[in-house]
Amino acid sequence: EPEVTQTPSHQVTQMGQEVILRCVPISNHLYFYWYRQILGQKVEFLVSFYNNEISEKSEIFDDQFSVERPDGSNFTLKIRSTKLEDSAMYFCASSPGLGSGDTQYFGPGTRLTVL
């Protein structure tokens, strides 16, 4: 069964450093998403992406965040200057479409630790 994959599984970085989190969505899916989950809390929407453009972003997704689909398979989340509060699990998701019932499939996540 196709699945969303994410690398790395765990990233440790120093505050102020740039990190890039990578995702390979399910191959025939058209919509891509990033969510984050601070330890013990709920999953929060960051951004959605379609046709090489951001469709929607949350207030969390400020200027230090960016997303890119650099080729036909990868989808990346870049955090330019990491802060301690960016420490969280980051989940990539993809869906085949946008309509009602187009389920989002989540990857296993990248644990980001900012020291």
Next chain:
Amino acid sequence: QQQVKQSPQSLIVQKGGISIINCAYENTAFDYFPWYQQFPGKGPALLIAIRPDVSEKKEGRFTISFNKSAKQFSLHIMDSQPGDSATYFCAASIIYKYIFGTGTRLKVLA
């Protein structure tokens, strides 16, 4: 208005019992309501989902009940098993994103 309220925060059930988790929402623009199961250190995995034009959906031991007028929906896990011990999130879909509930940590005692 885009919040999804989930209760209880934690739930302990005996093996073979029924686990019930409830969610409520305000925004009538939500058009799809999935439930996700999450094990520690893993990503959320889709369990079951329902559209608002359906009042109930059953898949194996898992049932969603949906009350559109009350803007509430619930997950029922019948014959709960220790392997069901996980965190369960309800979610509501609106264009381009899911809004998740706060999660319910379920523990099924053997």
